[in-house]
Structures are given as C-alpha cells and as structure tokens.
Amino acid sequence: MHLFKRRRLWLAGGLLGYALLVLALVASRNVNAATAGLAPSTAPGIAAFDGPTNSSPISLSADKTHIWVVNPDDDSVSVIGNLDATPSVIATIRVGDEPQGVTLDAGVGAYRAYVANAADNSVSIISVSSSNASSVNASVEKTLITGAEPWNVVSSPDGKRVFVSNSVQDTITVINAETRNIIGNVDVRNSVCNDPDRSRHFQPRGLAVTLNNDRLYVTRFLSFTGGPAPKQATDDGKLGVVCQLNINTAAPDIGGYTVAGSVALAPQVTGFVIPPTGPETKAYPNQLQSVVVRGNQAFLPNIASSTAGPLRFNVDTHAFVNVIDNAATGTPTDAGAAKFLNLHLGARTPEAGKTKLFFSNPWAIAFTNQTGAGSAYVVSSGSDLLVKVNVSAEGKLDFTSPPATTRYIDLNGEEAANSGANAGKNPLGIVIRNNRAFTMNYVSRNLSVVNLDTDAVTQVIKLTNLPPAGSLDEVSQVGKEMFFASRGVFNRPDGTTVSTRDRLSSEGWQNCASCHFAGLTDGNVWVFETGPRKSIALNGTFSPHNVNDQRPLNYSAVRDQVQDFELNTRTVSGINLPAPVNGSVFDPNHGLLISDTGNINFAPTVINNFNLSNSGRQQVTVTLPGSTVAVPAQDAINEWVRRAIRTPNGVLTSDEISGGIPAADVREGRKLFFKAGCQACHGGTKWSNSTIDFTAPPAAADLSVETNPPAAAGFNPVGAQSLFRQLRDIKSFDLGSAANPIGSNIGALEKNTAGLDALGKDYNGDGKGAGYNPPSLLSIYHLPPYYHNGACETIACVLTNVNHRASGLKPGTADPLASASNRAKLELWLQTLDAETPFPTNLRVREHDIFLDPAVPFANTQVTVGVNVELFGTRADLADVAEGNPIKVRFVAPGLNSEVELPLSAFTQDFGTAKVTTIWNVPPDTGRKNIVVTIDSTGVLNDDPNDNTATRRVQVKNAPADRTAPVVTEVTISDDTPFNANDQIANSPNVKVRFKATDPASPNGGETSGLGAYCIVRYSFNTSERRWDEEKCDFKTLPTADAGTSDTFTVDTVLPPRKGAAYAFVWLRDKAGNITSKPGLDFISVVPAANENVTLDRNDTLIIRLRLNAGQSASFTVTPSSGDVDMAAYNEAGNRVAVSANNGTATETVAVSATANNTFFQIEIKAQELSVFRIATTQGAAVELAEAVNTIGSRKVVSATPLTSGPPPEQTAIGEVEEVYLPLVTK
Template sequence: MTSYRWARLAPAFAALCAILQACGDDDSGPGAGPGVTNDGGGGGDDAAPGDDVQAEPPRKPSPLPTHGSSIALTPDDSHAVVANREAGTVSVFAIDWASGSPVLTKSAELPVGGDVSNVAVHPSGRFALALSRIEQKVVRIDDLGGAPKLGPSLATGSEPTGIALTPMGDQAWIANWIDGTVFVVDTEAMTLKSTVDLNATLAASGLLGAVAARPALSHPRSVAITNNGNNLDADETVYVTEFYAQHKVPLLADGSNADVAKVGVVYAIPVKDPNDVTIIELPPLADLGFKDHKNGTAGCFPNQLLSINIQGSFGYVSSICASPKGPGGPFTGPAAADCIDDGACPGALAGSCVAGKCTTNCTTNAQCGANGGVCNTTTFVCAPNTANVKTTLAPAVSIIDLGAAKTIATVNLAREFETSFDARNVPNDGNRRMPLTAMDVGFVPGTVTAYFPAKGADAVFRVDFNATYEASTIDGVGDPKAPFINLTPAGVDASRIGRLPTGIAVAFKTHTEGSTKRFAFVNGENTRNVAVLDLEAQDLAGRSEGTPNVVSSSDLPTDPVAKTRLEGERLFATGLGRWSLRGQAWAACESCHVDALSDNVTWFFPRGARQPNSLDATFDSKNPNDSRFHNWTAVQDEVSDHEMGAIRGTMGGVGAIVKNGALDPVNRIAIDRIGQAGLAGSSAQAADPANPGSLAEACVVDDWAQVTAFFKSIRSPKRPSTLDAAKVDQGRALFQEGNCQGCHGGPKWTTSKVFYTPDSTNAVNNALKDRSWSAAVLAASYPPSLLPAVTPLNQNMRYNGTNGGLDSMICALRPVGTFGVAEAAVGVAELRQDMATPGQGNELDGKGYNVPSLLSMTVGAPYLHAGQVRTLEALLASPFEVHREALKSGFLAPGTPDREAKVAALVQFLLSIDEAAAPLAEPALGPNGGSFCAP
C-alpha cells in the first residue's frame, strides 16, 4: 500500500480509534491530577484479601496526532485552555454541551509569564502545559476539571515557541527558537530528559556552508507529533519546522532565480532515537498562479513557517511564501518623458509639457502593463496596475508525505480563494479576503477538511484537501454557505468580534446524538477572546440568533497608552481596510516582520536588493526619543514614511494619510508631491489629524501614531541560553579591539540616529543638504576609506543632488566593502525593483549603507543589505575583509594566532547582544570611528 493510498484510509482509521477509545470511558476524568492513583486514601502498596481496591484507570493515548497552538481542548471537549500572549496568562474554560451548543465559563486565569506562545493538553485532560517566551519556561497547569492551579515549572531554552505532547502524554517536545534546540520534558516529573541540537543538524546539512554547530544557527518554531493509535510513544515521530528558508542555490547576477533559490526545512526526529534527525525540504513553488504587470511568472519559496499539523499520513505546514524578484507594487506606467512642447507628449494634450517633462505617459493599454494595463484615453495617464501586489508573497500550505519523507505539493491559498471568489461572483472589494498569516491549521477529525485561522484577515478559511493527492491537491475551498468565516461581521457588538486569530481547536466529537454538527474554538489574540464557530453554519455560533458565542479570555487594557499600543500592533498585523489592496488581506507589515523582526528575505525594492531590517532597534528601548534612520540607505526618518513604499506601494493599500476615511485611493493625501515623504518634511505631521503643520489637507485618521507607539514597544529576542560566558567576555574584548563600536556603539548598537526633528516646513530638512561634514572629519582624522562621499561639495549631511532615487542621509552611510560582494554559494544581484537598474549603495557620493543595529543578530541571518552571507563566521572571513578590518587593519586576518577560537568567541559575543546587554559607548569622532551627523 503506497503512502498516498494509505491516506484514503488513515483519517477514517484515526476516527475509529478515537471512537473506540471513547467507549467504556471510566477514567477519573479531568478532575484528577497527573499521576493520581485512586487508592481510597490508603498508604500501603499491598492490598489485603477482601480489601475494596479501586484500580487506576487504564491510560489512553490522545485520539489524534498532536501539535502546539495558542488554544487547545481536552480530548472529551469538556475544557479549553487558551494562551493570552500579551497578558502573560492562561485561561481555562469549562464547556457545557447540554444544549448541544457549547457554553464556555472561565474557571481560571493564571499568570504563567509574558509572551505566552503555545499551550498543549495532556491526553488524560488532567493538566496542560504553557510556554512563556519572556520568562523562558514551561508551566504546568493542574486540575483542569476542578480548580485549575499552577503546577511546577521548568526552565526552557531561549524563546520557547512550540510544544507538542507524545500520544500517551509522557513527554513534551519544546522548540527553543533562539537556542536552536528541542527539549524533551517528562511531563509528570517536570524534568528535562534530553536535548536535541538542531544546530548540529542544520550545520551538517551543508545549507549553511562550512560552519561548526553553535547556538542560533537553527530556529525551530512549531512542533507536531504523529499518533499511530497504540499505547507506545517510542514508535512516533516528531516534526519541527525551521522558521526561515535556507539557501539552496546561488542567486544569479541578474536575480532571475530569486523566487526559487531557497527552500523551507522541516526536521523529522524519531522519538526512539532523537539523535537520528533528518531534514525534509519544502521546495519552492515555480508558479504561484498570478502574473505580474509584465505578464511574467512569479514563484515563491516557503519562509516563516508558521505552523505544522498532521492528519492521516501527511503533514501540513503553513508559511508565508516569499516572491522577492521584481517588479513589485503598483505599476503606474512609463516614467515621465522629456519634452520641448506639448506635441512631444503622449496624447499631445494642451499643457502636458511642464518644465521639460510630460505629465502624460501613455496612449495604449500595453504601455500600462501587458497584464491588466489600462490607459485613460482622456488624460493619457496609466491607471495604477496592481498586478504586482499579488506576486509578492503568498499564504501557502505545503503537504508532506510523512512515509516517504517528501514534500508532494505547496499550494498558494490566495490563488485558490481568488479562483473561488471569481466563480462565486463575490464582489472584488472588501467582501473578499485572503488567508493572510495562517498561524495554525486544525482538522475536522476523520476528514481532510482543514480550517486556517488567518491573523492578517480576521477570518477562518476552510480548505478541503484531496484524500489521496493522486489527482489533485485541493478539492475545494470555502463553503457554499460562506466563502470564509468572518470573525468581524458587520452589525456585531465590538465585544463579540475576534481580531488577529492565532489558534484554532476543532472539537474532537459531535455532542448531539445523531448529529454531525461540530464546533471549533478560535483564539483572538488582539481582542483577547475565544470565538465559537458553528462549522455546519460556517459562521460564528449564535450569530443567527442575534448573540455570537464569543467570550472574553482576558481583560483588555484600559490605560490609554496601552490601548494605543495594542491598536498599533493590530494595524501592523492586519491586511484589511486601508492596509492592503482593496482591503483583501494580500499583505501586512507583519508579512515581512513576524514578531516585528526580519523575514530574512532579500527583496528587490525601488532602492535595490534589500533585507528588511528587524524593527526592534528602530527606537532605543530605554529612550523612545532616540530613533535610527530607516532602511539600508537612510532614506526615511519617521515610521509613517512607510506609507509610500510599503503600504501604498508593496501592499497596494489606500494608506493611512488620507483626507477622507472612505477606502478609495482618491482620498490619499499626496505627501510625496507636497514634500512630506521620506527625508522631506514630516509624514508624521501630515498623518496627524490635528494638522500641526497647517497643511492644505488634513489627515482624518491617526493610525500612524498608533503604529509608531507599537514600534516603540518592540522587544528584541533574548540571547541564547547556551552561550559560554567566558567566550562572551573574550568576544566583547575582541569587539573593542577591532574598534567595532566605531560603527556599532551606543544604546541601539548602531551610530545611526535621527539627529533633528523632522519639520513640515522643510526648513530643517533642506538645510541639511548644505550642512557640510568635510571639516569635521578632516580635523578628527576620521578614516578616509569610510567616508560616504569623496567630492568636497557633496560632503553634506543629506544628498544635495537632483536624482530623487538617490536621496539619503549621507552622513549615516558607511562604505565597508559589501556592495556586490557575497559568499559564492549565496550570490548577489545588486539591482533595483525593475531587475535592470543598479541598486543604490555604490555611488561615488552616497556610497555605503545605513549602519544596522547588532540587536537580533540571533535571528538576522543571512546578513548585510542583500543577504550575501549566511553566518557570522562567514562574515568574518573572505571576501568580507574590508568590513572586518574597517576600523583596525589586520583585525582577525588569516594567520592571526588562535584565529578560529577568537572568531568563535566574537560570534558568541555578537549572539549575546540583547536588551539586557550593556552597550559599548560610541567613540567621539576620530580615527576609531564615531558619527559626523550634526544639525
């Protein structure tokens, strides 16, 4: 029997097992604690003849494979356990099924530590386990069916993110995201049994080049464990997702293979032999199903692997599939042509030639894009062509044949739902939503019907997979009753909507005799509640009766500052409303910044090939008035500057600097044309409804102020727990010896700092174009090789030329020999979004890059502006000598005594840099570096 054909029977077999296990159920139920034996209170081990001895009930495995989530049910559906991530608590709900529809009553809310990532319930239903990323521990919650209380806890590795229990519940497998390890924990004793080092596995795979195993090479995120239905755990397999995609082939110089140069990774770990770890690759998708505006095909590779679950003999992995090759964002037609009179311009309209440039740009649709181009024959201007928005990223699911240890398909769920919406004639507006940021996947037991809670869409999406995968992958999406389950339907009280869903738990059973009606429970992270779904009605349970079944899991903040920050976090994560194309959840800020960090993808943006910066160093966590310049060439000085490139551009949204709240692009305030975008003016003042700059048009929403408040709260990941303290100290000394603090000193671990207050009048911003730093660097004996401009007239704080595509805060740039330089196995394409124009960073005047922070080095690989190097070890080797020796000639050069050990120590120090690490002071401007930016 092939694994494909076994899949026909596996779901039914699993359901049969669950039914048989439920028959004759006489265990002590969720009320008993772990390991409790019902011995009637006697203390002896031997029973005397005639004694009435109550035997311990037989142990039973979980009815289904297990995986971690932010919400979980006991196998009898009598209790739900919910992670309240930001509140730092776990709530336990008792569920009453007497009416046939679940009624939830919160029996406890228990503090377990900040950033609760995952929960899991023991198959007995007696206790649950919860992970705290901030406190780095796993906490047991006992007596779920009685008076839930905190049980023992155990220290984990750094940033635990995923947990799953073996079918019998004896072991918990915990993914330590920063350490790169998986803990195996005895759930009754709450002791560590063993540690699986996935760093060693990834290092040995060759995907990272030649590197020795050490912490933070691997980034295990989610966990799932098989269940063959017997009472043995040793014959099961644990599957763990590697969060970031890995380089498989070098990037070509023209960037043509950028969409398919990486692969996703899942680790398979046999329970009986945890040292025998193997890797299953998730290959790239050659065609994600949409064409760009040039009618070109786009692929994507699975990245940011968000969840994994198992049904039958297949594993299902949700991810954000990245398609970084240009073009990207709405295409607005050919650039303005030069002209001497109106007759030289397209359409020859009177007044179309202005200051030597045409204001018209088309006469045919083809000029506006081979796919979807429309030229307005009245104005002779291209309508924005949004085809590229759909070829940037995709909510994907990869299906793994577990028996064959091979990925059989990766599917772009957005393509599936778009096709379904078209067939159903769903209006092409906000009535459509894509399953953006699918944080979990739950299956209806005994079927291949899955439900994906989409954090970026405030909805749950049904997908019916094919039972065998011999002829197709997906049989259908959505349901005739509803294309998706909307957690925020119109007309519902705000207390009964669910925002930013992160987990789903489908009831194990139906609870009305003779009925197939089943329910599911969804954790709304932002609204801190649990929404009950009626899967038969494909709706919020109770909504048709007037009161949706949605219950609070934890109180929302009442402090105005906390409320503003919470709303900013929601806006950062959503693709609805004004934040993506037609409000349909095609993308969100979080799409490239899960946990507000970096997705580690090299995108081809308007300024060149760029890795998104982690956002934790945007502001000094101890001084919210200290911020760094944004992006790799210091082209923005305020968070709201992302209105243009990210929101209106890449994501295709209306944006949040608007003169009218209606979701129509005509309501945008043209901040680029009025000098309030990028380094010009102040987009923050333009985004402020109070209109402090007295601009002609006032913004009517304050979304960017809320997003900025969220940015100021972003935390850096904690350092690995397995670092060698002596090596960290040695590495710190080496860091100072190399004068690395000359670029990476200060509280943000970077010299990049916005040194003025952006001004809507442009008086301050424009003055920087004429403010020279030449005399200062000369007097201080600053190294000439690190100067970002060589022409004295152009040695000014800000770019003073006329090419808007080169505007940058030049004084913040440092040329350290990284343009066009890469590991041979990685490659680099220094190109802009059109995949033809050279990227910014190698100009004679305006050379180099905005110094990145060293916070989040644990999750920042590959490194540098275009992701040219996979490891810190490689960054300290050839061909990156110029960077390594930027402020000390010969630093760690080949031949240095004990070089290998010193490099290892320096790497340990770099990995130790988190918010608790004491920063090194930035030196005064001089031969050892420092900043020469000044107002």
C-alpha cells in the first residue's frame, strides 16, 4: 500500500492553489510486458462464471485461462498465464494509485478487468482485446471516479454488472459492464443496514454476488455496539453486520439495486477458557474483509475480538469464520454456533512433524467445489499460512482431524520451496483452479502456488521488485513485514542458540495488524493496563508532512517511542519467564530487542516506557531477499509507522463527484472548526497539538504518576507514568456512563485489567493527571469509535458534548456549535479531513524573526523594532477565522510596551511573512535586554500558544563615535574553479562566497572605524515547516581583500546539507560594532551529480532556483528507482511554465528557457511518497534543448503556484550576542 497520494484540491485560497491539470477519465496505457507471439484477435466470447463471485485482490478469468492480481505497492496489476504448464507473469499493467481489488467480466478471449484503486478513489477498466494462454493484449480503456477509498470490486456471475465498495464514501457503485458507465450509487449508510443509528460510518468492504445474480452481499468492516447489552470493552457488546442488496443485472437505472436488509452476526463462545478455571470467553466478529458464497451459505473469515480481558494473546483476538444460512434462497440468517468455526481451536494439536502455529488474521477463503462435501482453504494473513478445513454439504465447517487439529500449508517456511525469495508473506487473497491454489502475498510481492493434492507449495511467482538494497524504503519494507507478521524470520549470527523464527507472538497467535488494520484501527476498546482504551490509528502518530513531528503514544501519553511497544510483543503477545534467566524475566526466544551487550542469546534486562530509550537498542535484524543489508527489526517498525502509513481519503464532496456531500456545507464546516476553537487541541499538520518536544528519555519533571503522592482515600489508581503536559481535560473521564452521560451510554467502565482505577483523572490532587492525549483528526470519520473509552460511535455524538465544545472556546465566547445545523456542517467537513486537507491556520514567531534597525541598539537612542510574523496556513483561512477583528502584535522591552495591528493584507502569499514594526526608545542603562514579541496578543485566533511568543536578547551599549553601519553588495556564490560569478548549480555544498564590503565615511567628518568582521547566514527551505531555515551568525575577522582589489572578498563556506536552493546572507560589522541594516545575498542550487541518489520523504519538495540570460535554457530529468515524484517549473511571476507528473517510477523531465537576461525560474520536485531518484541537468543555449512535453498521470494534480516565492526576510535577528537558531518542530 502506498504512503498517501490522494491529491484533494485545496479550498479557495489554499496552500498550493492546486489546479487540476488533466482528469483522465478516458485514458489508454500500454502493457508493460511483451506480447510477442500473440494469437490473432478473437471475438469476445459469450460466457458466464460457473459459480458465485466475490471480491478479492486476485481473480480468475471466466474461462480459467488467466489469473489477475493487484500490486498495491507498484500501482499495477499482473496477469498470470500458462496455467496448465508453469504459471508465469505474462503482463504487468499500470493502473491507479494503490490497487486493492480486481474483478473480471465474463468474456472469453476478449474481456475486461476492473481494478479498484483505493488511494485514487477510482476504478481502472482494462480492455483485453485478445488473448491466449500465454499472452494478453491489454490497455487501460477508462478510469471512473466512484467514491472515496474503493477497496473491493466484484462482477456479477453473468458479467453484466460490476459493483464497487467505496469504503469511506459509504456507497456501492454500480457499473454497466456493457457500456462501462456508472449507473448510480447505493447509499448503504443511509439504509436499514445501518440502523439503529444511520450517522454511523458503515465502511462497506467485502462483496459477493449469488450465482442467480439477484443478491449482493456487502460486509461492514468494523463492528459497532449492538445486541442485548451494547457496551464497549465487553465480549458480547458488539455485532458484525452484512448488508443484503436485491439486484437486477438487467436494470438500466439505480432503482434496480436496493437494500433489502441486514444479517447480524452475534458473538460466539471462543472455546478457550483463560485461566482454566475462568468462565467461557466470547468474541464478536470484526474486520469483515471478505464474504464468499458457496451453495446456500455465505462464509466470512474475520478477526474476532474479545475485548473484556485479560489482555493477552490467547484471549483477545480469534480466528473466526462465520456462516450465513439461506444466502442464495430464503431469508438470510446467522448460522451461529451450529456452523461457525474458530480456527485457533484447530491449532491446539498440530499434525505430526509440524510446528504448533495458530492462524492469525483470517482474511480470505476459497472452496474446492460448490456443492456437496468438500474442502475450504482459509488465508491466515498474519501467520503466512493456508489453513485447510472440511465443509459439509450443509455448509458446516470442521477441522481436518477434529477436535483439535487441522492441516495448514506454510507459505513462509524453512524449505527451499517456501523460504527466502520463495517465502509468501502476508497473503491477502486466494483463488483455486483445478487442483491448485494461488495466494496473493502482499508484503513479499509474490504469488504462491499450492498443489492441493499434496497440500504443499510447488512454485512461487515474483510479481514486482522489492525496494532497493540500502534504501530507506527497504527499512520501511522490513518494518511493514514486522508489523504484518505474527511469526517473523530473522538473521542468525554465528553462535546463536535461541530461536530466530516465530519471535513476534506466542505460536503465531496475533500481530500488530490484528488490532491495527493497515496501521489504522480495529475499532475496538480494549481493557489495557491504563484503563479502557480504543486502538488508536497510527497514521496520526507522525505528521504526514513532517516525519520529525511525533505525537506521544496512547490516550494517557504513557509512551514516547514506537519501539516501546516491544512490551506488547513480549507481555501481551507473549509470556514472560516464571523466573529470571541471566538477570532477565524476558524470554530470549521472543521479542525483537536482545541484550544490550549485543548477545542475541540473552534477553534485555530492562524494557520500559520512558527511563531507558528503546530506540537504537541492540535488536534482531532482517535481510530481505536479494539484499545484503541487515536491517534492525524494531527500529524498522518505527520507520514504517513514521513514513509509510497512508491516511485514508476523506469523503468526496459534490465538487468532486456526483452525489457527493454538499461542498458549500463542507466549506462552512471548516470555518466553524476554527470559530469553535477546535484547533486549540487539534492543530498542526497532524491535527493534534500534542507533540514530543524532547529527546528521549524525558526529564523526570515531565512525568507524573497518580500514586505519588498517594491518591486520595477511596481511590486505587493505576501507577503508570505519563507525560502530563500533553494531557487535555475536556471532562471525558467516565463518559458514556450514568455519572457522565452521552448518547446511549456505551462508554467502557473506567477500570484497568486488574480492576484498578483508570488513568484520566487527577486522583492525588497534584494537578497533573486529569485528561487525555488529544488524538489526531486525520481521517477521523473513517476511524470510529471516539473518545478513549468509545463513548461515541459517531462524530455527531461527539459534537453534542457541551463540555468538549467548551474546552476550545475563550471565556465569554458564544458557542457556534450550539446550533444543530452548524454541528451538521462541521460533521460534514470532518468527514472530508485527510492528509490533503489544508493545515489549521497559525501565526508564529521565533527569535530569529525579531530585528532592530539599526541592528545594534545604543543607549538613549531611538531604534525600530520589527518582527517577521509567519503565517502557517492560508490567507483565506486567516480571514475566515479573524472575521474582521484586528490581530495585534505586542512588543515588550525595558521602556517599550507597544501593541501594533497586523493587517492581513501584509501577507502577500499563503505560508508567507508579514513585517510589523514599532519604535523603541532605548533606555539609558547598558547591558543585556530582552525584547518579547507576542503575536495575536488579544486572542482573536485560537493559535498555538507554543510558538506565538518569542524573546530576543540584545546588548545595549553606549553609543560609539562612529555610528555609520558598513554596507555589503554584489554577493555571488560558486563551487567552480575558477570562481564563476554566474554559477547557478553546485554539485557540492562546499562553496565560495564573494562580496563587496565598504565602511562609509561618517557624516560631518566624524570618525570612521573601518571594516572589522563578517558573518554568513545560510538558509535552505524546509518544506514541512514552510519556511527558510537559518543557521547562526558567527562573526569572523574579515580576511585580506582579493588580489587587485580593496573592497572585494572571497571566503569559503558550507551550505546547509539539504539539497536544492540555498541562500547566503552576508552581514558586516565595523570596528565600532555597527552592523549592516540589511545583508547582501545570493542563492545557488545544490544539485547532486547525476550518479548520486537523492532521497525525499513523502510530501517533501526539493526546490531548485536559477537565473538564465536571454538565449539560455536548462533541463532537469529525474529518474526514480523507487517511489513517485512530480516536477513543475515556475517563473518569477509565480506562473507554472512546465510540468511532468507521471505515475510511479516513470522518468520526469522539465525544461525552461529565457528570452530576457536575468530570468528567474523555480523547479520543484515533490515526492508523493518516500522516493529515491537521480537528477540529471543540462544547460546550454535555448536552441540546444528540445522543449519538454507537459505530461500528467491519471488522477494527478499539480500546483498552479510555487510552494514558496521570494527570498527569506532580509531583516532578521543579527546582533553582537552570539545567537544560535535551531529549527523548531512545527505541528
């Protein structure tokens, strides 16, 4: 799955002013494979599938000649042919972003494939004009926008209709397969399937059509409360739901496709009793990814949840396959305990000679036959297993050797056929053809072929390449493998005596994805050590726009590093030793961390959340097939979370798709978000102001614990440490109970696994423990329930919470959300919020932004004090929030207390700066003085208080005789030898700076002290913070003037390490201490040599600036080895003059040429995901370069305006006191 590439058009006045260049609803692309030897074109055959159909990432053609499989990380589909001989890839076809499902119509020889591109909100229609067993002639015929996050797609058995589940949009799109046009959409959210609360997010996912083409089944992915006792964190408080649609595949309009009703899947007894003397444990079906019809039954593999505790592997998650009776005819009903199966029960006693392994995360199922007795094979995606079970003629499932044994086929074993490059990791789909099964393996990017006569892997087919060895993408890939694996295979150094397999959970019972599908959430509230806690989606752990901005972990901020979850791997998914071995209670055969001595045979003696940092510790390693790099496994998980979890797209509006939610109301909802002060807790680029603002471990003063000092009488709280500064109290403790009611009072009880009082309340009166860590709002609509204890299952419920709303309002401010209509508008906007949503607006200031003119203040003089106020956001948002109220800037210093209005018109661009000044009558006493500047001092905006005040320390001196500042001009930069004053591109940051320096004569014959020193402040553009990062001004003695001159100096300097445009500001100081009022400056772009790799994180942009003279031109060609980058070129007026935005790793080229001297251009290279690429540059006369063709890929949008324009502000904090300017993490 890709990182994130939904390119929503920003609202009017948004950050980039994105303009849709081309929306290629009709496109054609060539197959990326040879079709030599293709048979003559055949006419489309008349056929139909011979059984019911179901959605899947892998699909078998109606004539059983080809298998199609999606490649989510490659934006492609592969076609497997030669199925009667040695199956092989015969074609790979580029489609949209992150394909997740594929289905085929019923044609023979000539047919069409439909591919659901989740991140693109689209379906690619591929036309196969002719084919045979070993080749296809295929191209993308058309792309349809269906709705947000289309995850699954299925064709009706008669091939007439195609159905798409838009998992965020809550709709089912119906496509006429004959015309390839959309008939319409069925709204499952606003239907009886979503009763009793139609404001719930249904999340349609798995699809299946009965053989007689009259019923479509749609699974609800996550379960909600229901049944006799609806309550969070109980084993029987939730229900699974499958929606039934009655369909008529001959109907030409949407009226022929209607919601008929739903089937509720009740909790079932798991068959495990933990502890042995305890009561029976129940679990409810959850994460219903797929549904498959066989005969008159529908089968639903799923990850069932037992949330009440105790929190340990053999209690909390189970491997269910639920069954619906009367699926094809009659009234569909839950078959219940009579037919369902908990696969884990069949793992208790393995077959002879096999390792005991449980079957984590059942994801798909396929059958050997459609009627009578037969076999079924269930994909265990977490354990990398194919699980075989028996099925009776009546549709009852059972083990191959009941009651405790069932056969499994290991796709990731120790034999040559299933290990190394042949290992099948994280299987997500299966098809059966004759006596062979084919599994799509997501993480390993291959296809396992299993002989069903011998139940053994006989072949593995590589689909796409793994990331380049040594790349960040490779590290992320290892992290992904660890996250989605319940077992794991690790490097085995010489002398190893402990296990280097199956270390991730006890006997493969569960993995991280068991509770965090795709890094998101299972929608459950679990009873943790700290109390009831919803599984937090990890997409908001790090900002998708700034990998260095991290939110503390868990609702009580009890962890500061992703690596801290080693404790979960060992104590939830595993078991500690009964007695210490080598000083450790941790099992040396389990977990990812090893002894801090580096001895793999010993476990670490200490693993905690704060006092000892877990990042970078000694740990087991993984080497991917084809690589020689041993990647540390635990740190790799952190990198995957940090860089690669994609935030799902928000709901599409009426501006984006017919039938979308009202765009006008969405725009009003955004304004209401700011008016209500929501950004006070949910600001920044990750939509949470909670941020790790220290280097681990934290200071003891930043930690609190509710048992020290002791809790008040009557309370017995949890004794865990937490980062109390990050907590915000909105009075949500015990929410959804009789004591703190909301909605139907479904909130979980505030007790932990041992019955202690849960965190979230200040039990000891020290003022530190009340409240919770504000969650990120990224894709919040798609990630229910809400609040730490799941007290609300809908955003509508959350917005009724008066205490919550009041927490963002300033005293005396009217509540704009008291109106139900306003709450509805805000809810609509929150449904659209995703990683492409314009950031919350904030005004900020830093020490470096405060300047003086003259630069050095002298006692008893008058100087101008100014500040460059930074706008982090759009001018339109700022105007909306301010609502005409004046924004004030306060200056405070000895003898200065001034408040100046900041006109909004002073910001000339989004994410720009505005200068505000006042006059300071410098006091007569000398020494160090503090100047304090506060932005929005009257509180018009609910901006971030952490960065709207800055203090600059200045040295006040007695005035010298010489008070005339020196002057610097003609600054140029070059890395060439000899020095090239017109140099535009540097291959190295080691450059020379040349400038002219003079010390003008003092007026009226006064003393002229002469030049003394210089400093160079170097800048590079920080995309995540939308600002030019500065370095310190370190004055050095001015060297001897260049030979033959008295006023020209050439000095060495090193530009910032960030590639791209860099500025050098030259400041001078004379011997009397006067400093130039404004610097001389120049820029140069550091572009690595053509054979050097450049790595960009997702959403990062490399900016290249250059000036060309008349008749000159330059071209830039980017060749990615992984990822996806886009390029655009802009002129000085901010107009785009060239663009290249292909999909995937296609080469990108832009060229610019000048017709006048000193023509400015800005080239932007933006990484849509973590990308590695090389840049080739060519410069010459305009006639020497062919004009680049503007290109754009399907569903790409490219900014119409540059990311930034102009140089950094010229007036900045330069003074005699040495000042170091360090970038601050921007949320």
